[in-house]
Amino acid sequence: LDNEDPAAIRELLANIHASEVADLLESLPNQDRQRVWWLIDPDSAGDVLAHAQESVRVSLLELMQPQEVVEATRSLDTDDAADILQDLPEALIESVLLAMDEQNRQRLASVMSYPEDTAGGLMDLDVIPIRADVTLDVVNRFLRRRSEIPDNTDSLVVVDRDNRFLGVLPLTAMFLNDSERTVGECMNTSAEPLPATLPAAEVAKKFEQRDFVSAPVVDEENHLLGRITIDDVVDVIQEEAEQTFRRMAGIEENDLFAPIWSSTRRRAVWLGINIITAFVAAAVIGRFEATIQQLVALAVLMPIVASMGGVAGNQTLTIMVRGLALGQIGKSNIQPLLRKELIISFLNGLLWALVVGVIAYLWFGNHLVSLVIGAAMVITLASGALAGALIPLLLKRIGVDPAIAGGVLLTTVTDVVGFLSFLGLAAIVLALV
Amino acid sequence: LDNEDPAAIRELLANIHASEVADLLESLPNQDRQRVWWLIDPDSAGDVLAHAQESVRVSLLELMQPQEVVEATRSLDTDDAADILQDLPEALIESVLLAMDEQNRQRLASVMSYPEDTAGGLMDLDVIPIRADVTLDVVNRFLRRRSEIPDNTDSLVVVDRDNRFLGVLPLTAMFLNDSERTVGECMNTSAEPLPATLPAAEVAKKFEQRDFVSAPVVDEENHLLGRITIDDVVDVIQEEAEQTFRRMAGIEENDLFAPIWSSTRRRAVWLGINIITAFVAAAVIGRFEATIQQLVALAVLMPIVASMGGVAGNQTLTIMVRGLALGQIGKSNIQPLLRKELIISFLNGLLWALVVGVIAYLWFGNHLVSLVIGAAMVITLASGALAGALIPLLLKRIGVDPAIAGGVLLTTVTDVVGFLSFLGLAAIVLALV
Structure with a gap:
């Protein structure tokens, strides 16, 4: 340059x-x-x-x-x-x-x-309204008098005398029908217009499901206000996915190209929240100082349990967060989903409990430590799955985006349960021996 | 039901x-x-x-x-x-x-x-080809003889005698131009057709940038093969974002509704990879058993350092992975981005080193432990940022999706550096005292 x-x-x-x-x-x-x-x-x-x-x-x-x-x-x-x-x-x-x-x-x-993230905020005003009682020939001549037709115009919108929405006339209908027929005879009345207050996410869903190229927007009294075109919806879909993605990592906006100072400040918030989690987990470990003093191998192995619980919980959390965002999870399927996640985590818990137990035994030659870490593993993975499934549901119920706080809350649960179950069981076993 | x-x-x-x-x-x-x-x-x-x-x-x-x-x-x-x-x-x-x-x-x-994830695999064959030398009036009569026009048809594709692509004629041009003019006079020749071998991600990018509703697809000799419509591209965009999202959590496919057994198997792979990471970290701690025996507070505090390094590194990783996927990162801006991430992590490292140092002092009353945890924090956060930025670049260079393995590799680095710097510095300081 x-x-x-x-x-x-x-x-x-x-x-x-x-x-x-x-x-x-x-x-x-x-x-x-x-x-x-x-x-x-x-x-x-x-x-x-x-x-x-x-x-x-x-x-x-x-x-x-x-x-x-x-x-x-x-x-x-x-x-x-x-x-x-x-x-x-x-x-x-x-x-x-x-x-x-x-x-x-x-x-x-x-x-x-209208707020930026509603149908009203997304709409443009380049809609071409026509009346139902004119013939296609009249529409044809009307279009010919215009110097241009807005981009992404795949249909004209039919309104009554008071600008109330009646239906849409696809441009292709102009070619397929006899020019003496009226707009009212050829229009599509099954197309539903979008209310201006509809949230952007719902607008995107409608476009995806119905394969719209453009859709009319109306106010509460069904007056035509404008239209939304697919290019703006693509941006919404892209932005929705990006947002969940970033929020899961604790980054509020895309700060790839933001100034250093604002990036630092925004990311510090997330690190600050995480430090609370980390100290809660440390406090749990602190309760077992005497136990660790007695058997230092516990300090060596304890991060393994917490880490595996975190990874398993995060798999469940990710699936739930996206499932909720895409509207795939509702009352009817919550119970089977919860059961499924619990079974998966239990099966994986057993498998990795066995693996970790054997390795721990080979390493420290202590079968009690092996038993304890295996049991802690099963408990922590199951808690991770349960927390990964329930936390997003609870956050959603209280109106918080599950993507924002889900990860930190989950880590708190898996760290606390991981350290508590492992060190707690070890303390009991050591006291018995 | x-x-x-x-x-x-x-x-x-x-x-x-x-x-x-x-x-x-x-x-x-x-x-x-x-x-x-x-x-x-x-x-x-x-x-x-x-x-x-x-x-x-x-x-x-x-x-x-x-x-x-x-x-x-x-x-x-x-x-x-x-x-x-x-x-x-x-x-x-x-x-x-x-x-x-x-x-x-x-x-x-x-x-x-054609492979599913190329322009050829995405195309449908519902394209209406017309010739350049006919008049719009002829096209009009040709369309009228058809019983229907495919969905999402916003333009007709102009080809020569050998079916080679020449340009596109927007349907709206049919209304705006005199019906005696020829297709060749009214067509848009600046529209580039998409090669059938173009990867789906590139197709999506073209649609997003150019606000296409449909685009013609051609083979290597510029023969018209079919067309891609925006509704299929929306699915590609959605799927691309989902895929990165899932891969970051170690879930290969959307298994919200998959059978329990296949979900368990797929997720077990990720947990298995993570257990290697966890044991590498444990091995590092194992080197310092004697040091921990001497001062158990170290075992209590050590997960804090590793956890903060992981979170900071993950912020950088997330930004890099999406930036690479969206093509926003290239040779020209790698250096300033790397510098920026390092500065951010250094500033946040200093801030949280101070906070953690003070809390650790209040908790254990040992200023040496405070100094050690502060220094380890700065080192680990900087390593996390460096690893978060470099790992995706290296994975991309060797042809692996940075979203798949990035998280595990990053955690390995932050855990190892976190435990090594904290316990290593502690061992040196304790030996000196």
Whole structure:
């Protein structure tokens, strides 16, 4: 980059797709990112912003004047423009909106009045409404008078005199039916519109199940507001999976390209929560100092039990968290699932208890330690599976995302049960001998 | 379910979408699943199979005769039918193919000749090819003679006399242009077709970046083979994210609804690998039995260091694994990313070294133990970040999915470094005192 002529870079940027420019900007360190940003054609700046990740978008928006933001968002779909505006500081949103013309301002305000993660927040306003009583020929002539038809338009939306949703007319129906027939005769009335307040996750599910390309959005009184297109839903699906993924590791946002200081702060929170868990486990061990003093082999073997319990519990937890997120787990199948997880962990507990018991015996030549570690293994793996299944259910019931806190709570359980069962059983056995 | 009249269930099933029937079947225990399966209208059985998850689909296919499979797949898109056939045992695939009519057999064979996870394996053959030299009016009359147009058709594909790809004609262009103009004048020649051998992940990326609804697929000589539609790409995106997610927890397939025995076996593999890690860590502790004997507090505190190192390393690992999967990490930004992760872990190491040091002092009243645990914390967190960043890169270079083995390798490093640095420093300090 350093050796390149700015004109050559500008040329290169002009010849690749906006999404690729966004990828490129994301992968650059902050300083280089700014230098490249100034070389981008202002006409495609909005498209690039729309494709960039939030943290990168915020860093680029900081470089822009309100008027530049207005210019950049002018040619975008309303939903993309709203996403960008929502990343601006409160005060700037106001001035950007004021610098827009009346029509754009109203369109943006209507999308921004719904939360970003609802059907209303995802919709754009590029819907083409038609009336049921006109003929296809009239529709044809109406379309021909337009200079363009919005991307991803696979159907027109049929409304009544009061803009209330009646049905959809697929574009393909225009070719298959006689042009003298009316829209009302050819439209599909079984298509259900999406309520503007429907959560984004539900919207994604509907699109996936029904293979929609676009779907109309209505308010509570069934008035047509806009439409959601598949490209925005793909982003939602992608983001949902990413979010669960990151939350399981205790990272709230994608901080691959975030500044060091904010990454450090966000990750410190998770480490801080983990340290509480770690000290709880240490406190359990602390109760058995005398036992360990008596037989140091226990200190050597105890992390094995806790670690295996953690891994087994995490397998159950992962399956439950995704199953809950995808809506595959409900009242009807909770019981068989719980039973299954318990049986699996019991079988694996027995298997690995045997393996660990034999190795421990070969190592320390003490059959009592072998018996104790085997028994502790079965107890800990079963507790891990039980905790891995129940913790997500409990978190969900109290309204917390199971992905966020599940891992730490699980580790607390498996560490405590692991150390307690192993050292506790050892203390009892040693006292008896 | 038990109290319900079969006729009532049949009625219910007939009134919900095939994807919802599939969800329902997935959520039922195996026995109930079979009972419900027989109540499904044979006409929608194929659609239900296409929407079901692989493990459930396999269990349902086992109940079916070859002729029933032929009937069920007859009305499906070629790609969906191919997916279902590929889940049958080898011997049955043959007999199902033989029971089909010639045309269907050839269509299926052409899709099944490409691996499932390439553009060729994802494509269906419902593409409508047209020639460049005809007028839009001719195309219009050609479409009108068809009884239906395949779902998700947003454009027609323009080919030459030898079926070679020339460009695409969006359906909307039919409305916007004069009907006397030729296809060649109105078509979009900038659309690139996808090579049949393109990996599914790359296909998904193209769709995401370019907001495609459908894209044509060609062979090496640019002959039109078929098309990929967005609904199949959504499945790929979903599956990609799920796969990484599951692999991080050591679960190869989604086994939420798999039989107990196969789940147990698959998860046992991961536990077996983890036990090697656990014994390596135990061996490290074993080297310091004498030191622990001298000061049992060390046994109480040692899991804290290893646990914090694991959590910090896992944060870096998660970010790297997803960054690599999404193609956000390359040669140009490896160095700054590595530096960033090291700085973050160093800052967090210092912070939590201080906290743990103070608590350890308050607990055991031994300032040497405090110093040792603080130093070990900084060393372990930095090693965790380094391992979390480098392990995925190394695995990727040798061609292994970083999600599969990353976690176990990381834990091995953080456990070994955690125990070694803490107990090793303690041994040195105790020897000096």
